[in-house]
Amino acid sequence: MKQNNSRRKAVKQLLVAGAGIALAPTAGFAAIEPAPETSAEKLTMKGNIRHSVCRWTYGQLSLDELCKQAKAIGISAIDLVGPKEWDTLKKYDLYSSMCNGAEINLTDGFCHTEYHDQLVKNYTDMIPQVAKAGYTNLICFSGNRKGLDDETGLKNSVAGLKRVIALAEKHKVVLHMELLNSRVDHKDYMCDRSAWGIELVKRLGSANFSLLFDIYHMQIDEGDIIRSIQNNYQYFGHYHTGGNPGRNEIDERQELNYPAIMKAIVATGFKGYVAQEFIPKDDDKIASLRKAVQLCDV
DSSP states (O other), rough: OOOOHHHHHHHHHHHHHHHOOOOOOOTTTOOOOOOOOOOOOOOOOOOOSSEEEEGGGGGTHHHHHHHHHHHHOOOOEEEEOOOOGHHHHHHTTTTEEEOOOSSSSSSSOOOGGGGGGHHHHHHHHHHHHHHHHHHHEEEEOOOTTOOOHHHHHHHHHHHHHHHHHHHHHHHHHHHEEOOOOTTTTTTTBSSSSSHHHHHHHHHOOOOTEEEEEEHHHHHTTTOOHHHHHHHGGGGEEEEOOOBBBTTTTOTTTTTOOOOHHHHHHHOOOOOEEEEEEOOSSSSSSHHHHHHHHHHHOO
């Protein structure tokens, strides 16, 4: 699967699913047989990390099947699920740790004023839904630069987000802008460095706006992951994983030391969620997920 297209395509599919239309199979996945039951014992968690898994990385499983597998492992939440599927999560007593569905896409975001009216409409509609469902986190994106310099992108993003941040504060919903790499997967994405995102958080000055620190993406564009977390944790409200290079399993076949990274996150006093967002390539994809949770449960 080409990494620069995989998530964009999957997000489009999930947005369609959020409108009540069935998902098409995600390209690049081997067929996964439904496995409603598992013989593996539920993991005994240490309680320092709140574990989640991103919906789109298991696109060949129905949400019901993914929920069953997540519960069997001991995962307590699913990331990137929209309103039409929240009832399924509730059926399995799983939390929607990062809601989606208000964004236009990954490329047309808050850094361009021509998208503000549509984004404001989308988020004005979605924020109360998130709160009513009992959830807190809602994702958003800067979008691509398309020729903008950093300062103009910051000013535009502040202007657009200020139109919805008061509503988020009223409903106790936190908007999280995701940090994505622009070197490999998301060419031209503006919020591709933690420094740019942190400056945006500072300018907005609201406890209801934070950054989604994607460890995989930031390893590609800036590295120095643990130091970045130690120095800037107050700006990071949510974390995603992924093995680099390849965005596959987070084990010894890639360069990131996830147990050490998780220990650094725990040391900051973080109480939010860490969501697995790697694309499993091994035949037993649920075993890969289980192993990832074990690695991160420090």
